[in-house]
Amino acid sequence: MADNRNDDYILKVDNLVKYFPIKSGFFKRTTGNVKAVDGVSFNIARRQTMGLVGESGCGKSTCGRTILRLQEKTAGNVYFEGQDIFALNREELRKMRPRMQLVFQDPYSSLSPRLPVGEIIGEAVREHKIVPPDEFDTYISRVMDVCGLPAYYKERYPHEFSGGQRQRICIARALALAPDFIVCDEPVSALDVSIQAQIINLLKQLQEEFGLTYLFISHDLSVVEHISDTVGVMYLGSMVEYASTEKIYAKPLHPYTKALFSAIPIPDPDVKLNRIILKGSIPSPANPPEGCKFHTRCEQCMEQCKHESPAWREVEPGHFCACHLYDAKR
Numbered sequence: 001m002a003d004n005r006n007d008d009y010i011l012k013v014d015n016l017v018k019y020f021p022i023k024s025g026f027f028k029r030t031t032g033n034v035k036a037v038d039g040v041s042f043n044i045a046r047r048q049t050m051g052l053v054g055e056s057g058c059g060k061s062t063c064g065r066t067i068l069r070l071q072e073k074t075a076g077n078v079y080f081e082g083q084d085i086f087a088l089n090r091e092e093l094r095k096m097r098p099r100m101q102l103v104f105q106d107p108y109s110s111l112s113p114r115l116p117v118g119e120i121i122g123e124a125v126r127e128h129k130i131v132p133p134d135e136f137d138t139y140i141s142r143v144m145d146v147c148g149l150p151a152y153y154k155e156r157y158p159h160e161f162s163g164g165q166r167q168r169i170c171i172a173r174a175l176a177l178a179p180d181f182i183v184c185d186e187p188v189s190a191l192d193v194s195i196q197a198q199i200i201n202l203l204k205q206l207q208e209e210f211g212l213t214y215l216f217i218s219h220d221l222s223v224v225e226h227i228s229d230t231v232g233v234m235y236l237g238s239m240v241e242y243a244s245t246e247k248i249y250a251k252p253l254h255p256y257t258k259a260l261f262s263a264i265p266i267p268d269p270d271v272k273l274n275r276i277i278l279k280g281s282i283p284s285p286a287n288p289p290e291g292c293k294f295h296t297r298c299e300q301c302m303e304q305c306k307h308e309s310p311a312w313r314e315v316e317p318g319h320f321c322a323c324h325l326y327d328a329k330r
Contacts, residue, residue: 016039104185
């Protein structure tokens with residue numbers, strides 16, 4: 001894809017693989033693997049947002065968590081600021097943790113019900129010694145203010161807040177560690193539409209103010225278009241298309257991407273949607289189809305697709321796709 005020696009990229013993911021073993025029988029022998037992430041590669045430039053989209057179960061969240069080393073990889077490499085994340089020892093990884101943060105999908109279950117908001121936001125700040133003890137209280141108040149949370153919320157508990165306020169607390173908790181990179185794992189999917197807009201605007205404001213880089217994981221294509229600079233499309237653990245937001249929304253190449261984008265609602269009653277309906281269901285990631293993983297649901301499937309995996313290639317400048325329709329020989 002892009003040049004891995006380019007210092008403009010804060011994150012470089014190279015052929016990342018994450019399999020979960022399937023164990024069965026009395027002795028719990030491994031009889032197969034769930035191929036959650038299967039050879040994904042992409043780069044994210046500093047202070048930019050990459051959207052990662054796809055159907056539920058395609059491996060988006062697993063990819064984000066593996067990048068942060070919340071779970072160990074099966075193969076591949078992840079470089080953050082030029083450092084191989086999986087080559088770090090326990091102490092080195094602990095020092096790196098504040099710089100890479102995660103905003104969870106569910107603001108209800110990701111906050112401890114037993115801690116007040118001030119402690120939730122400040123717990124890791126105290127652990128990593130982000131600020132001196134005498135500045136702790138002022139620092140937490142400042143972080144809360146930036147995220148639209150009054151300082152008097154410190155003594156309240158998560159159950160006292162709405163979903164949008166809880167997500168602001170989650171964002172404040174991540175921001176308090178002064179990160180450079182944040183994985184946003186479907187941060188607005190559990191919120192009302194009006195609240196979604198507020199949270200998206202907050203994320204964009206924080207990015208501009210603090211120079212943050214985001215990996216924004218979502219299945220809401222309208223939200224991704226609004227916040228992202230580049231977009232990657234995943235299907236059954238693999239990346240099938242990647243380009244700038246402008247290019248991929250104007251001219252999607254892969255049949256799966258075209259089908260996804262055809263479902264985006266248009267707020268105009270006079271515009272008729274040319275919806276592409278995918279036939280069949282998503283194959284099991286434990287037993288993906290031979291050849292192109294999408295061929296069982298693709299109307300443009302050729303004989304070659306059934307037996308040969310498509311190569312990842314740059315179809316046009318900055319626009320990558322894995323599909324036999326764009327083979328150089330065709």
